[in-house]
Amino acid sequence: xxxxxxxxxxxxxxxxxxxxxxxxxxxxxxxxxxxxxxxxxxxxxxxxxxxxxxxxxxxxxxxxxxxxxxxxxxxxxxxxxxxxxxxxxxxxxxxxxxxxxxxxxxxxxxxxxxxxxxxxxxxxxxxxxxxxxxxxxxxxxxxxxxxxxxxxxxxxxxxxxxxxxxxxxxxxxxxxxxxxxxxxxxxxxxxxxxxxxxxxxx
Numbered sequence: 001x002x003x004x005x006x007x008x009x010x011x012x013x014x015x016x017x018x019x020x021x022x023x024x025x026x027x028x029x030x031x032x033x034x035x036x037x038x039x040x041x042x043x044x045x046x047x048x049x050x051x052x053x054x055x056x057x058x059x060x061x062x063x064x065x066x067x068x069x070x071x072x073x074x075x076x077x078x079x080x081x082x083x084x085x086x087x088x089x090x091x092x093x094x095x096x097x098x099x100x101x102x103x104x105x106x107x108x109x110x111x112x113x114x115x116x117x118x119x120x121x122x123x124x125x126x127x128x129x130x131x132x133x134x135x136x137x138x139x140x141x142x143x144x145x146x147x148x149x150x151x152x153x154x155x156x157x158x159x160x161x162x163x164x165x166x167x168x169x170x171x172x173x174x175x176x177x178x179x180x181x182x183x184x185x186x187x188x189x190x191x192x193x194x195x196x197x198x199x200x201x202x
Contacts, residue, residue, distance in 0.1 A: 054080070
């Protein structure tokens with residue numbers, strides 16, 4: 001994919017990142033206005049946490065343009081929203097309310113915008129490191145502990161059926177966690193490969 005000319009890149013960067021922040025804000029507002037329990041209880045899900053993180057990150061980048069040099073942080077944000085979108089679209093549409101406006105924004109629009117931003121913006125900024133996808137597993141690992149241990153001790157089940165031992169069994173949970181870890185790593189290295197080509201072609 002050919003990079004946009006420098007004269008157009010700044011405008012595209014601004015447009016994509018404002019759109020990302022507004023998409024997350026609109027989704028949260030929609031849930032707040034239409035859901036019986038509001039937004040707070042949904043923050044136990046990886047999707048909502050990842051999208052809120054993305055909105056905060058991209059809002060920060062609008063104030064600090066040199067933040068694009070932080071390839072590791074930027075890649076982590078992209079990875080988390082993309083994985084959340086892929087998993088939801090493949091496995092969870094039948095276990096949720098389906099393609100509501102909020103779900104479309106969080107699971108389709110935000111991942112696409114984040115990927116577009118990763119592919120088109122910041123070429124040549126930051127140097128990807130081979131170990132970064134392993135570091136990016138840190139937050140999902142922390143989330144997993146919260147989902148399996150903390151929520152259970154609080155009397156709540158894991159927010160995803162494939163992580164719930166009562167729903168699928170301990171063996172299946174272990175297998176699902178391993179598959180998710182491999183998925184995170186595989187997609188992480190794919191993002192780094194794109195970043196490497198982006199830097200080389202800058």
